[in-house]
Amino acid sequence: MTTPSRRELANAIRFLAIDGVEAAKSGHPGMPMGMADIAEVLWNDYLRHNPGNPRWPDRDRFMLSNGHGSMLHYALLHLSGYDLSIDEIKRFRQLESKTPGHPENFMTPGVETTTGPLGQGFANSVGFALAEKLLAQRYNRPGFDVVDHRTWVFMGDGCMMEGISHEAASLAGTWGLGKLVAFWDDNGISIDGEVEGWFTDDTPARFEAYGWRVIRNVDGHDPHEIRIAIETALKHDDKPTLVCCRTTIGFGSPAKAGKESSHGAPLGKDEVEATRKALDWPHGPFEVPPAIADAWRANDAGATREAEWNALFEAYAAAHPELATELRRRLRGELPADFSSQADAYIAKLQTEGPVVASRKASQMAIEAFAPLLPELIGGSADLAHSNLTLWKGSQPVTGGSAEANYINYGVREFAMTAIANALSMHCGFIPYDATFLVFSDYARNAVRMSALMRSHAIHVYTHDSIGLGEDGPTHQPVEHLASLRYIPNNDVWRPCDAVESAVAWKSAIERMDGPACLVFSRQNLQHQPRDEQQVRDIARGGYVLKDSVGAPELVLIATGSEVELATKAAEQLGDKVRVVSMPSTTVFDRQDAAYRESVLPNAVRKRIAVEAGVTGFWRQYVGLDGAVIGIDTFGASAPAGELYKHFGITVDAVVEAARAL
Numbered sequence: 001m002t003t004p005s006r007r008e009l010a011n012a013i014r015f016l017a018i019d020g021v022e023a024a025k026s027g028h029p030g031m032p033m034g035m036a037d038i039a040e041v042l043w044n045d046y047l048r049h050n051p052g053n054p055r056w057p058d059r060d061r062f063m064l065s066n067g068h069g070s071m072l073h074y075a076l077l078h079l080s081g082y083d084l085s086i087d088e089i090k091r092f093r094q095l096e097s098k099t100p101g102h103p104e105n106f107m108t109p110g111v112e113t114t115t116g117p118l119g120q121g122f123a124n125s126v127g128f129a130l131a132e133k134l135l136a137q138r139y140n141r142p143g144f145d146v147v148d149h150r151t152w153v154f155m156g157d158g159c160m161m162e163g164i165s166h167e168a169a170s171l172a173g174t175w176g177l178g179k180l181v182a183f184w185d186d187n188g189i190s191i192d193g194e195v196e197g198w199f200t201d202d203t204p205a206r207f208e209a210y211g212w213r214v215i216r217n218v219d220g221h222d223p224h225e226i227r228i229a230i231e232t233a234l235k236h237d238d239k240p241t242l243v244c245c246r247t248t249i250g251f252g253s254p255a256k257a258g259k260e261s262s263h264g265a266p267l268g269k270d271e272v273e274a275t276r277k278a279l280d281w282p283h284g285p286f287e288v289p290p291a292i293a294d295a296w297r298a299n300d301a302g303a304t305r306e307a308e309w310n311a312l313f314e315a316y317a318a319a320h321p322e323l324a325t326e327l328r329r330r331l332r333g334e335l336p337a338d339f340s341s342q343a344d345a346y347i348a349k350l351q352t353e354g355p356v357v358a359s360r361k362a363s364q365m366a367i368e369a370f371a372p373l374l375p376e377l378i379g380g381s382a383d384l385a386h387s388n389l390t391l392w393k394g395s396q397p398v399t400g401g402s403a404e405a406n407y408i409n410y411g412v413r414e415f416a417m418t419a420i421a422n423a424l425s426m427h428c429g430f431i432p433y434d435a436t437f438l439v440f441s442d443y444a445r446n447a448v449r450m451s452a453l454m455r456s457h458a459i460h461v462y463t464h465d466s467i468g469l470g471e472d473g474p475t476h477q478p479v480e481h482l483a484s485l486r487y488i489p490n491n492d493v494w495r496p497c498d499a500v501e502s503a504v505a506w507k508s509a510i511e512r513m514d515g516p517a518c519l520v521f522s523r524q525n526l527q528h529q530p531r532d533e534q535q536v537r538d539i540a541r542g543g544y545v546l547k548d549s550v551g552a553p554e555l556v557l558i559a560t561g562s563e564v565e566l567a568t569k570a571a572e573q574l575g576d577k578v579r580v581v582s583m584p585s586t587t588v589f590d591r592q593d594a595a596y597r598e599s600v601l602p603n604a605v606r607k608r609i610a611v612e613a614g615v616t617g618f619w620r621q622y623v624g625l626d627g628a629v630i631g632i633d634t635f636g637a638s639a640p641a642g643e644l645y646k647h648f649g650i651t652v653d654a655v656v657e658a659a660r661a662l
Helices: 006-024 030-046 067-080 086-090 120-139 157-161 163-175 203-209 223-234 269-278 290-298 302-319 321-332 339-353 359-373 414-427 438-454 481-486 499-511 533-541 563-574 586-590 594-600 617-623 641-647 652-661
Strands: 061-064 151-156 180-186 213-219 241-246 377-381 407-409 431-437 459-463 492-494 517-520 544-547 555-559 578-582 608-611 628-630
Touching (some): 006 030, 006 086, 030 067, 030 223, 061 120, 067 086, 067 151, 120 414, 151 157, 157 163, 163 203, 163 414, 203 241, 213 223, 339 499, 359 459, 377 414, 414 431, 431 438, 438 481, 459 499, 492 586, 499 517, 499 533, 555 617, 555 652, 608 652, 617 628
Parallel strands (some): 061 151, 180 241, 213 241, 377 407, 431 459, 459 517, 555 608, 608 628
């Protein structure tokens, strides 16, 4: 039996991609055809992974940032022996298949991160590489490199054009992420055609300026050159590496190679046959000859690698039992056994003490209380640490090389910050939080959406939550942002009214393992609210009765954040038939059972008023067409906060007037 050539191994990738796209009648064959040779060398010769256990902790991480070429990834997973059958390859882009149009980390074994929005997979790769570096600093000991893996990422011209690539590449160079290797698919083609009309950057020079090692002019169809480039990258761990690969999009297609027509549409029946002849692939659709299939699987030594690592870890555990126990717990995504009880004790103490502080300060107090309990908690801010109040006494910057490093100065890079936080979460071993002003969540918006889609355990901290920030004016005053974030599926949004609710929001976000949370805090001081023990417990349900009526309520006031104080003061003027509901998290409240929701917002009580310094339309689902909403449906203005609340009619008097009108 003849040993298959490297080209034949790569052609197995090409034709699985071609056939998958053809069967689906949609997809992107050009990139898989162009990057197949690079992928074959990387996956067969260098990638340390175990297809039998896609969650092996010390596996290399592979990301496909140009995720539209997803059939490349699926072909690699199938050929390497992951639980991705040929039937799933045939079901490419079909409902509930394991091969969706773009790689989804929750759908396909072996896919580390959801990609598709260009550039984010690259930013994720920076986060994965940072996670490896920080875990290695903390846990490795002489003779025991129990954290020792690499991050590999494929990226296209579109990824390079996106602004997030600049943000993420700059940080990767600053952090010296030497185990990160990126392959740039330099094919000169995007959807609109040849990129020379809109992409003339000196990309290698750009990455060199960011502090990367750059390997230029690699022939992406020559396995020997690809191997030399990878070997060069592996010789040095002092800085990340960019491998610039010259490739031909649609490689092998007689009519469409090198053209945009191969980018985002099936080749067509006739061209598929012509490509088979051109590449000497005389096999039917989805057919991989046994010799080629065996050569792919034979090159995978994943089970052996993992067994060797397990033996190393057992020896490590014997030598360093406390470190091993902590690392195991973190990698399993488990919180310390006593975290919940200690957090509850802190919350109870806050309720007794009743501090009057801005909720951003209350957030910092919660971090001070919880972070010493959680070595996995890692924070950062987009150049606003002293405004967001994300620093705490134990903060250690990641740039210092400390084993205790737990704080990231992201600079003014909201988008990359959020994508990197997503990756820190998905790597395992970390609970990340990032921070900026609420109005600048717009810059991070798509990465926040990806947090929710991927169910990443990331915590997004947003301060300066309303017109209450005052003099900075409408450019910095969020109006529509709370509603916008709440509309993202699976995204918990918290806007607490005092220090106690702020601590509960933090505890809930930390304990939520299946999705992100946005914690939204004020600049201005907020009054402490009196509560009994049951009310304190009910905060975690997202909405609860803060001040109840005498007998059945005739009117319900619903408020969040700084406006809870307005609602309670209005209730005092309106008499004893008024109920005040604090609803720090509508998303969490909506998940409660019907009986609890009815106990808080009785259907029989139709007279309701919602009060929040944001757009009013969101609250109609809670107050109905017959109710009223006190809020702001215009941009803000520059003035002291107190004047702004009066100017825009978000006052106690406005609530009382609306109540009497009802």
